[in-house]
Amino acid sequence: LVYRKSARNFGPIMAMAADVTIAQVSEVVELGGLDPEHIITPGIFVQHVVQVQPAQ
Numbered sequence: 001l002v003y004r005k006s007a008r009n010f011g012p013i014m015a016m017a018a019d020v021t022i023a024q025v026s027e028v029v030e031l032g033g034l035d036p037e038h039i040i041t042p043g044i045f046v047q048h049v050v051q052v053q054p055a056q
Contacts, residue, residue: 001040001046022046025049026051027051
């Protein structure tokens with residue numbers, strides 16, 4: 001997961017501490033589509049992904 005703004009402060013810690021983590025995302029990219037240096041929470045800590053339309 002790549003976070004925006006203040007979500008970067010607590011998001012990774014909460015994902016690692018939770019029994020179940022659901023990520024709400026605006027875009028799902030192909031494998032290799034993100035720079036590994038920008039990924040804050042590895043996918044191993046996310047059990048479910050829900051894709052939503054970006055706010056207009």
